[in-house]
Amino acid sequence: MSITIIGGGFAGLSVANALKGKGVNPKEISVIEAKDKLGGLIDTIQEKGYTIETGPEGYRGTSIGIQKLIQYAELEDQVIPSTKISESLRYIVKKGKLRKLPSGPFSAITTTVFSPKTKIRILLEPFIKPQDIPEETIGSFVSRRFGKGLDPLVDAFISGVYAGDHHSLVIDYVYPEAKQLEMKYGSVIKGGIAMMKQLKKAKKQEQGNTKQEKKEKPPYLLTFKQGLKQSIDAMAKGTNTLLNQEVVKLEQEKQKYLVVTKQKTIEAENVIIATSPNALQNINVFGEKPKIRTREAKVAIVSLGYDVKQFKKPPKGYGFLAPSEEERFVLGILFSSQIFPHKAPEGKTLLRCFIGGIRHPERAEMSNEKLVQNAIEEVKDLLKAKGEPEYTHVQKHYRGISQLEKGHNKVLDYKKQIETQYPGVHFTGLGWTGISTDHLSRQALQIADKITNKKMMIPTPQNN
Ligand SMILES: Cc1cc2nc3c(=O)[nH]c(=O)nc-3n(C[C@H](O)[C@H](O)[C@H](O)COP(=O)(O)OP(=O)(O)OC[C@H]3O[C@@H](n4cnc5c(N)ncnc54)[C@H](O)[C@@H]3O)c2cc1C
Structure with a gap:
């Protein structure tokens, strides 16, 4: 062969x-x-005690595909899992401040990120009639099923993952599973529950048949000792x-x-x-x-290394996303060394600022000096950092992320x-x-x- x-x-x-x-x-x-x-x-740069990824921060630990590839590449003993805090603590910018995103059903009820009206509208999703709209955008799909209140979150999420615009990306190509749930079960929530039940049942059967030991839950994200x-x-x-x-x-x-x-x-x-x-x-x-x-989204990533003492409250958790209505310079910032502590020297913190995307391709083309300067301003304003970072690195992807x-x-x-x-x-x-x-x-x-x-x-x- x-x-x-x-x-x-x-x-x-x-x-x-x-x-x-x-x-x-x-x-x-x-x-x-x-x-x-x-x-x-994908590449990993090691400089002055910092480890910088040029593309993704890590791979999704729960992915069956990634798990198999790790096994085939014999990398099991090289895996570094993401920290627990980064899995449960994420933020969104709202009215110029960081707000915690809900991490489970209870915090989804108590969160102030969504208004009571938005929460009620989300719960009404199973009663919304399904509609098969060809090439519907993600923005339209989510608004139709869950109401317009979720728009800033979807906007921030899509620009964080795709550096894209939720009013341009099409649900059929990007999240065909969501569309299929609506078509098959009449509702995304109903379909999601049915799928979870089926998965649970299949898992139980598999465990019953083979009497396997209870496996440890895989991490949300993972990397390797050398990145x-x-x-x-x-x-x-x-x-x-x-x-x-x-x-x-x-x-x-x-x-x-x-x-x-x-x-x-x-x-x-x-x-x-x-x-x-x-x-x-x-x-x-x-x-x-x-x-x-x-269409391809151009992205620039500015990595900044600070001493933790430069923050009144050092950044904790995964990072934050910024909806376009907030008009921030960055699309979002990952708290890289909070996700993987080995990525910064002891007592330091590494932040990765994502800039440009489909919303602002011209920003991704700015000079490195301007990018760093603007990113530092955002960190000062949103994370209350004092002074300048001790380490900076700029990565630009002009042939960046394809838009479906x-x-x-x-x-x-x-x-x-x-x-x-x-x-x-x-x-x-x-x-x-x-x-x-x-x-x-x-x-x-x-x-x-x-x-x-x-x-x-x-x-x-x-x-x-
Ligand atoms: C900033 C950023 C953040 C990201 N974050 C995440 C994330 O958090 N999670 C996630 O899952 N994914 C993320 N991604 C996406 C992830 O990086 C991609 O899914 C993955 O790297 C794509 O790999 P690829 O091989 O398809 O493309 P590429 O990495 O572009 O590789 C294609 C290769 O083909 C070569 N090539 C092209 N034409 C030819 C030719 N004619 N002859 C020979 N070789 C050729 C190119 O030189 C290149 O090396 C991110 C991407 C970016 C840019």
Whole structure:
């Protein structure tokens, strides 16, 4: 079996790792990466005692896909879980101040983040008639089902996760599960309860059958002793990795596919295209450059390291998000060393400020000095820090996060057409059917299953 993966980011390497986990010899896997290093958006920088991630802070510990990938990459003893406090304490900015977000059913009743009217309207969701609205935006879906009172929270959440606009992202593409619950059960709440019951029952049955020991609850977030870069290296281990090789063409020849870079041609039975839809525009795929496009959110991340003594009350918990109506400079700030204490030296605190996104792409393009200056002002104002940070770092992602908006079905149709017409060719990566590492890790397992369970017969092209 020969497998070639185009793109050495998290998505491509997850497929390599899943294939290795399913018994494929790593020597049969080639990973072709245009840049001089693997990881794509993910990298870990260690400087002056601080550990900075260039992309995600960590992986979701509860994700089945992530758990499997850790097992396959033999990283179990390298995992660092997020702290308990960061799992239960999160904030939102409201009227210029940080307010605690509810962390459970009781605090959802007592919270002052939502008005009593909003709370009642949320409880009425099971009585709202379902409607199948094609390409409905997340903002419209949530307002229709739960009322407009949730809008600032949804706005903040979507700009925190997608650096996107909840009035542009489409529920069918971003959270298809929510839409399916409405369609199947008539209500998201009713469907959610039914799903939880089913899961509980399945778990009980599994435990009853195998008499397993009670497993420890996985952490909300996790990283590794050497940061997320450690997982990138472990997933790539043993594979035939080609760096600085941009793929320019993918074609079919008799029973094989040919992956062509500027330097060489690699034959493969299976090809995994693990780039974003926009990156694919530069590759001639079976005779033409795909005419598909998604909007991408530019993001700048300013990391600031302070002495805890510079705060009257040092930041506690996960971090905060800022709804657009608050007109803050940052989209939100992660309290990085509160989530993973080893990320800052003893007595110091590390904050990661997210800036720009679809709301303010021009901010992500500001000079590093301006970004740092504005981020420091936000920390002074919202977290009451005194003085300047002792450490600063700026990371910019100009080809940032793909937005799954109206018209995304053209991207999905293209993917389907190629996968149907060319057996053994698979798509993954940020911006096709999801953007999270959880989503991509599950997709990697599915692709590895398809490749290892079926012997693909590639049809000979008509003109050969
Ligand atoms: C600021 C930020 C915060 C994030 N936070 C989270 C988070 O909290 N949780 C979460 O789950 N996800 C988060 N993400 C998303 C996460 O980073 C992505 O899901 C993941 O890294 C995407 O991996 P990928 O391989 O699809 O894409 P990429 O990382 O972009 O990798 C694609 C690779 O393909 C290569 N490539 C492109 N074209 C070619 C070509 N022609 N030939 C060869 N190689 C090519 C590129 O050089 C690149 O290395 C965040 C992203 C950003 C930017």
